[in-house]
Amino acid sequence: MSAPTLAVRGLRVRIGAREIVHGVSFEVHREQTLGIVGESGSGKSLTVLAATGLLDAPGAVVTGTSTLTGSPGTVELVGAGARTLRTVHGGRIGFVFQDPGTSLNPLLTVGRQITESLETHRNMTRRQAQGRALELLAAVGLPDPQARLHSYPHQLSGGQRQRVMIAIAMACDPELLVADEPTTALDVTTQAQIIELVRDLQRDTGTAVVWISHDLGVIGQVADDVTVLRDGAAVEQASVLRVFDHPQHPYTAELLEARPVIGSSAPPVGDTDAEPLLVVDGLDVRFDVHTPVGRTRVHAVRDLSFSVRRGRTLGLVGESGSGKSTVAAALTGLVRPDAGTATLDGADLIGARGAAARALRRRVALVFQDPFASLNPRMRVGDSIAEPLRVHRLARGRTARRRRIAELLELVGLPAVFADRYPHELSGGERQRVSLARALAGEPELLILDEATASLDVSVQARMLGLLSRLQSELGLTYLFIAHDLAVVQRMSHEVLVLRDGAAVEYRPAAELFAAPEHEYTRALLAAVPPQRPRVRADRR
Template sequence: MPEPMLTVAGLHVRIGKRDIVRDVSLAVEPEQTLGIVGESGSGKTMTVLAATGLLDAPGAVATGSSVLAAAGDAARTELVGASPRTLRSVHGGRIGFVFQDPGTSLNPLLTVERQITESLEAHRRPTRREARDRALHLLDAVGLPNPEQRLHSYPHQLSGGQRQRAMIAIALACDPELLIADEPTTSLDVTTQAQIVELVAQLRRDVGAAVVWISHDLGVIGQVADTVTVLRAGEVVEQASTRDLFDHPRHEYTRELLDARPLIGGRGPAPVADDAAPLLTVTGLDVRFPVNTPAGRTEVHAVQDLSFGIRRGATLGLVGESGSGKSTVAAALTGQVQPDAGSADLDGTDVFAVRGSAEKALRRRIGLVFQDPFSSLDPRVPVGKTIAEPLRVHGLATGRRGRAQRVAELLDLVGLPAAFDERYPHELSGGQRQRVSIARALAGEPDLLILDEATASLDVSVQARVLDLLTALQRDLGLTYLFIGHDLAVIEQVSHDVLVMRAGEAVEYRPAAELFAAPEHDYTRDLLAAVPPDRPTAAPTR
């Protein structure tokens, strides 16, 4: 057996008086992928940051051992408590990092080429020509289109999937022996996720690196990992080969994570009468955006002649890759974008034609829940005031006491205690914040609720609870949903009808049961094929 590339033993992390990670031990061998899985707050990222010497939280103290194996002339390196000089010598050189959000991890002021060559200059000292050739080779290797052109691009000029590929290119610049991938596909659409998974697997085979892949999604872990460590509240609850963990989970928490996965072919929503009257009918929606490029001013045709309807009390699932136009549809319906053409009849009112005082009344009839509840909630305002704002603006409750009573009712409706009205967003978990966002959207008593990737950033177990909440609210209140998402397993679970978009156009629009049973368009079949399967597909451990 080869020596493990990284050996962690008895790792303990304390911040102030609180133990965040307790007695964690794990190992990953060359050409092997270790999956670390658990919910938010389980200590996954904190474990890896401490084990690689990147932990810099105020008051944080890490103890235990984390040893990077010997390589070439380099001796075995203890990373816990290592000097800054030692850590600089291994970070970016022997250890590469791919973080969850490339939008915040990449420097917005530097081109992609400069961010790749920085690491090369620090560890290999190539000539300028050699550094540029290496950057171009890496962008081509990670499958970034037009790599020559992308060398000069800034992060904001790339899509989410392209930024993540650029992050992988940066991480691989010096052929690291260990690659740390921290939730690298969480916010990506299923096709881009599948491409990233295959890319990392291919690079692991080509370079021979060991990989530590952190995720809350066991479906993804089943595709990439040879062995899995399950963390809960900072402790290891189970370690096993991927196939053994899927087939014979020993811990109740592992079984809960497996059961919470949305799977294709699962249950759908309760049926709605086929003759139910349409609440919203969109006809010929067309949206164009002017864009400035190095070649001059051009135009992006974001949505092209799109037509669809949503029956009262039903859910329309709107699905497609990043850039397909899904969120532009939501922006047009909520007045954030002015369409170039089309109409949207909401129970007799054209959403796109309303102006003046009538527009305020119309906006109350359409609620919106965003993807990231933390950024969509004001961090300086307590939950109660956040939920009460639509009540005050639209005059839906009388006086301070009346608003407080209605806020308590809304919190109860989404399954939160009334005492939460005094809490701030940072005091809530991700699932609790999303429940607050739903309560705020419901405060206006909308006819239509638009959910724009509302569960995409949540843990699978939290996602399952939020989806159950939405199902119950639809059943009890007769709500109508436009559910925008990229996860087809979730779309199948909540949708009565499905509209598949690609490059701004509708490629398939059918009842959900028919579409999932027999997709007609190649693009729909590609989306379905990219969904992580029920059974693990990663190679078994040697």
């Protein structure tokens, strides 16, 4: 076998007196994909950034070796100077990160961000680079690539921005592509398209790929070999099929066990005779958006009707842009619908004004996907939870508020001392529990969960789903559960409503829908979910 494209040996990373990465070794060959998997804080990204010379942390000391082999020669990346790394990054190593919104320059057009790399690393003229950029946008499947050359990142969807990032990363035909959680924020069908796109580009160019993820389901779809990291150490390294079929380390087995899989759990059984709490009839939402060709009017939600029975969960699923979050915004007063009604226990939720509106809003709470963005970084946890208590006058006086804050933290499985911490001092799962405690502070009847577990590690997600099920049972809560992960929806939902382009395409009891989906779009969503066991890829046989 030829020399590996990237060979990492005994990599250690120390920041100050603390060692973060402990002697990690791995290698990846041409046309091969190495999956690096682990939970948040396991050292996945830090390890790969250090190995590729991209780690820029104050006081960081990197030891060991990391060798990039290929044309025009072999380069030792650990300890390499800035000039050497500038020629490698973007030219011989391409990077695709989790959030294209923060990776792309909002002030430059898509075309300019691709041509920059080509002019720098391949000495192309502006005309040559633009021609190559157009080819790349077509290769990554971006619709109307000629128009998109002149678009800015904010004018593209999340999936389209990620395709642009892949085009930039692959512009110079790199020997190594580093994909760091590139599909975490995407819906299942877009995720499947991005995975297939990387496979096609890899097959055409022979690029070696290092794919970082906390989701073993995704790793099972893309990787040939897997390295499992925990607390900065490699606890298991084997082929992807061996890892799935015969995990050797208990931590690997835990990750596999925590992963939601279609069919691994039956939908919950609830009270089918309960009265509807939320009734939505003919909801219609339109709004103006600016596009590269001018302003256009988007029909985000189309004549949508559904109901949620008290104490039960309705799963609302669909791809990005299907209108799921717009429904949540309309029900919570963040967006004014053009038509339709919504009632909560018979009271008008949309048309209410003044004191009646405030009283109704207290009965509906919303939990967002990103808890770090939804919590004020300058406020302590206790102050964030106390805010709805003060607004709705539910606990008068400092002593009563502190007692209620402690009760709410205990309810979501956190100790009372967390009230004095700031959001940055908590993990992602802990921050989401705080967001849930704040939502529960108003004693709501309806909880709208908008991708509330999408950004969490699989084990943290499993615990969060268990917590939500327990709270529903204990408090009689009603959930509108918005998600793109159908395995999670199956675990949580009594009924499921499938949205496409703002319209309902299927609305049935969860058990019936998952057993025999009727609409081709629902079947396509289910087919895009990673399987329980990796499929053997034809190009790897």
